[in-house]
Amino acid sequence: DAGITQSPRHKVTETGTPVTLRCHQTENHRYMYWYRQDPGHGLRLIHYSYGVKDTDKGEVSDGYSVSRSKTEDFLLTLESATSSQTSVYFCAISDGTSGGRSTGELFFGEGSRLTVL
Amino acid sequence: AQRVTQPEKLLSVFKGAPVELKCNYSYSGSPELFWYVQYSRQRLQLLLRHISRESIKGFTADLNKGETSFHLKKPFAQEEDSAMYYCALSGYNFNKFYFGSGTKLNVKP
Numbered sequence: 001d002a003g004i005t006q007s008p009r010h011k012v013t014e015t016g017t018p019v020t021l022r023c024h025q026t027e028n029h030r031y032m033y034w035y036r037q038d039p040g041h042g043l044r045l046i047h048y049s050y051g052v053k054d055t056d057k058g059e060v061s062d063g064y065s066v067s068r069s070k071t072e073d074f075l076l077t078l079e080s081a082t083s084s085q086t087s088v089y090f091c092a093i094s095d096g097t098s099g100g101r102s103t104g105e106l107f108f109g110e111g112s113r114l115t116v117l
Numbered sequence: 118a119q120r121v122t123q124p125e126k127l128l129s130v131f132k133g134a135p136v137e138l139k140c141n142y143s144y145s146g147s148p149e150l151f152w153y154v155q156y157s158r159q160r161l162q163l164l165l166r167h168i169s170r171e172s173i174k175g176f177t178a179d180l181n182k183g184e185t186s187f188h189l190k191k192p193f194a195q196e197e198d199s200a201m202y203y204c205a206l207s208g209y210n211f212n213k214f215y216f217g218s219g220t221k222l223n224v225k226p
Binding site: 031033035040041042043044045048050058059090092094104105106107108109110 | 123126149151153160161162163166168203205207212213214215216217218219
């Protein structure tokens with residue numbers, strides 16, 4: 001498995017509380033992604049990063065923010081969690097070194113299961 | 118806008134039978150297509166990609182630009198093929214990846 005870890009792996013929280021999920025990689029890959037996985041919807045892109053301090057929105061970015069201050073860490077924050085954000089969150093990384101072309105393969109973390117009561 | 122459609126939520130076949138998992142896409146440009154698989158208690162992982170023209174674990178997928186499809190096929194299904202399969206697309210620069218809703222394949226003995 002690629003060196004990618006997510007924390008926490010499980011979290012239960014209450015509506016209105018802030019939540020931060022962390023993704024840490026040891027592969028020095030340029031691209032990092034946050035997806036949510038929901039039955040019937042598959043994987044939907046929340047935000048992604050193409051470098052330190054460089055991020056962009058995905059399909060379902062409302063209610064989420066991200067930060068990437070170091071190559072290895074990509075944080076996903078729910079400022080005020082809602083029940084609709086109950087989901088399994090996956091971090092993924094992809095190569096694509098500067099000046100080179102990515103192979104296009106995503107490597108996934110094990111997922112973080114978030115329950116918002 | 119980009120979209121990946123997998124019409125079947127669940128596909129059940131018997132061992133040894135052929136299997137085809139359907140994937141249709143819409144994309145304004147030339148997409149790169151992929152199939153990802155998630156086995157029970159394992160991480161989501163790449164199965165195959167269009168650009169490599171490869172066959173992995175007996176699976177193949179042909180890109181049909183006229184029908185905007187990228188169906189995944191295997192002539193003889195095995196029980197170990199039981200998993201969740203996702204079709205995905207990206208632009209030529211591989212910066213964003215979009216996934217379908219997934220098809221759960223159940224291969225019965």
